[in-house]
Amino acid sequence: MTQLPSYYKFWHKLGHYSLKFGAWSVLFFLILPILVIIPLSFNAEPFFSFTRGMVTLDPDSYSLRWYNNIVTNDNWLLAVKNSFIIGIFSTIIATILGTLAAVGLSSQYMPFKRVIMLIILSPMIVPLIIVAAGMFFFYTKFNLAGSFAGLVIAHSALGIPFVIITITATLSGFDRTLYFAGLSSGASPVRSFVDIVVPIIRPGVISGAMFAFITSFDEVVVVLFLAGPGQRTIPRQMFSGLREQINPTILAVATLLIAISVIFLVTLEVLRQRSNRLRGLEGHN
């Protein structure tokens, strides 16, 4: 590098340190609110704030009572069960329909690609309140409101864009000649699809499915409008808890949800790296 005048060096350094400071402050802003919840969920008092005893690490100020609350409360248990049921079924539908469509969409022969893409991705963009209101009007005509089927259909639609995005992304680096090489070496189209394309999109399918699951698992607006008492989900339960009676049980649930997100995040990171390796890309893209 060319020698810079000394006053540049000073400004350069200042710039460097203030950038570093700024970046770390933003990182703290991102992560601290989430971390704060975890110790608070072990609070022995029914408050959302640190007690004196917690700060001095007095073991009596910590307790598992709020976790115990979840396990002994029928409504929470039902919500957990419902969240998984709705999440799993909508993930299956979204993944199957999404994978087929993504393969079609990444074909160079796909007609009206741009318009179709725009439609398929729109559930991600249209505000949930509009989706929820519309579904309430429409689904009640088919007796789908207040039913598991209705929620599964709704959540599938919301999860589909994520499946499409992740799979088309894995296919974007895919070297099509591999597929044709398979064809020309005598394999049937189906055979070469299963042998060549499937292994490549598999990480995309799995991460798309995870996105679809978490979308359903976290969704609350549609649930607010469509679900009856029998279909309450975790976020729905949290929503009404936060509106009505603020209670550290919610913090305990939140902590468990954070643990789930960490697991998902790590899995995805592993998948992404593997996908990059498979597609011959290096490191971070």
Next chain:
Amino acid sequence: MSDSSVNKANAVNNDADAMSAQGYALSKKEMGFARREIRRHKLLAFSLVVPLLLFLAFAFIAPIGSMLHQGFYNPVVNDLVPETLSTLKEWDGKAQPNDIVLNAMAKDLKRLALTRDSGKFSAEINRYLPGSSSVIKSSARKLKRAEDADLADNGAQLLLAANDAWSKPKIWRSIQQAGNIYTDRNYLTALDLERNQSGEIIVRESAQVYMKLYTKTLKLALIITLLCLLFGYPLAYYLANAPSKKANLLMILVMLPFWTSLLVRTTAWIALLQTNGVINTLLLSVGIISEPLELLYTEFSTIVAMTHILLPFMILPLYSVMKGVDPSYFRAAMSMGARPIGAFIQVYFPATLPGLSAGALLVFIISVGYYITPALVGGTDGQMISNIIAFHMQQSNNWSLAAALGSLLLVLILALYWTYDKFIGASNIKLG
């Protein structure tokens, strides 16, 4: 659409051309074969997408269509008082209608009171003429006890005796208007407009609520977008220029909030900001403040929580664009004597614009339609347009108005989405 069919034709020719360019001399027959083959591929590709499109048509598009319809369509009054409405057709619209109309109304009201539908009727009329709900309900309550024979003879007198408001044309005009099955009224209301007595569209005289709320929503969304930019840009820059191992590790800190439930993050802000929350307790114990600050349930808390929630959507596209910008340009510019700031503005910043606009548009689009966070931390000040839609859906049960407000919001969002697609491409949305 015509564009895409041209492209399609080109694609066919290009493929055939490409094949011949590769050194194959194609006969006419072979060209025909190639075209058929391409058509077959197209059909195959399209048929893979069809199930999804059908599913979305039912699960997603039709519901939105039925919302648009709900904004125009309201048969309730027409179904409830058909007789009164048909007698009202002859009315000149000026003075008190004649006894035939009044008799029909009295009869209808008694019937409605007995079938417990008077509330439905009064709620509809009340939307046209605020205050008329109590007139209708108390009249219905009185007429419920009247004998049928008595009603037939002097229903008009009984009605007028029940409430004086029936002698004024106002309420009748409202019933007439509410009797229309299709109406643009809800859309007008959503735009703070109304029709005057001669049917011209004018600016609504009473409260100007919704335009103010739309403006406020856009203002909040803009503030949040700018804050995300302000926070996201330096962090993305720092991450993009950090050694890749460190960047990958720090990226997890960005992705964790992204993957954490929205409600968890909102809960966190409630814990931090409430009167006895973490921030107030901290500030009090350090002695910076002597009384807890009012942080939660304000516009401020809405902005902070939403900035936190949407920040990753800004960082991800910025980061991926910045990774692609070669830092040596920047250095080269400096070594040629440009000041760092000048070099940054002239060289680096323009190169990051694609990521910046992608992130900013996405954050803006998402925040315009946000519901949950303002509902939970916004109090009365921090409410956005989605919250008033939810209010009309769940509290005031004015579904047609909710649908009209929702349709306007949808138009706004689709315009933004179209812009996004035009400049960035919808399929380029970053998920990490």
Next chain:
Amino acid sequence: MNKKIILAASAVSFMMLAPFKGFAADSLNVISFGGAYGAAQKEHMLDPYTKKTGNKILFEDYSGGIAEIKAQVTANNIQWDVVDIEVIDLERACSEGLLEVIPRDILAAGDDGTPAKDDFIESALANECGVGNIVWTIVYAYNEKTVGSNLPATMADFFDTKKIPGKRAMRKRPQVNLEWALIADGVARADVYKVLATDEGLARAFAKLDTIKGDIVWFDSWSQVPQLLNDGGAVLAQSANGRIFDAIKKENKPFKMIWDAHVYDLDVWAVVKGSKKKELAFDFISFATGTKPLSGMPDVAYGPTRKSSMKLVDPKVIPDLPTSHLEKGVKADGIFWADYGETLGEKFNEWLLK
């Protein structure tokens, strides 16, 4: 591998679904107000009912009002079966066809043999859509620790921010707030609803509310009140008396109730029109309004609606029951609110946005 995952996932979810289905099929959805009151109902009504009959109950909270019931009935999408509803809303809900008529012959005689129609207090069976459950009241309360040196005593004090500075927590709806504003402005308790029915009276009520508008903290659900008082979120708070009683008795909170111009009312059990489990709902109501279950309500200082239950009440609790303070109170007028609820609700929301 994918197929395996999908298969495993479906297997798991079917396993989860299987026990669930049986659970959902015959469970009755009962909706009430949660908090201490909900806990008392669960202990004395729901749990004994499930124990006796084996019928499962899903117990849910709401924050009152008729909007949710109305949405379900209008959309013909009935999710709730039994609802605990305030009489101030009952008349309106019933006259708008949102509730089933409850036949009186389902009601059991008192444990002492008194026939139901003589055992219930009169107002408990006044509306054909409901069966009285409790007598309760809306008071305001303060926290001794945060109120300062001047102690409130009257309704006028609630509106006097000079005498008692600080936030006031109020339920976000016109009911009771408008009544209180008029009383604080000098209207006699007996004339409140007469005055409120006039335009001038209404303007007067809103003008009085305007004087404290900047100091009001709005809440939706009664269960938020103890927390608001405890946290210092509000210095004075409107509350259902039972919530404050519970916080004082069970958690030793330094709260005090002001009985001046309390607005007393009944809560009733009602059945949402079109409920698919109407008969089961009636069966539950018949059980829940029996002598024994009702006698548990004074746990949270709400009066039972049966004379035979009153005999079982611990005499120590009686001074805390609303019925011991009727001479200072106003009876909530359900008919007024049936006629004016819609109109005033709208005016109230407009006023809030101003």
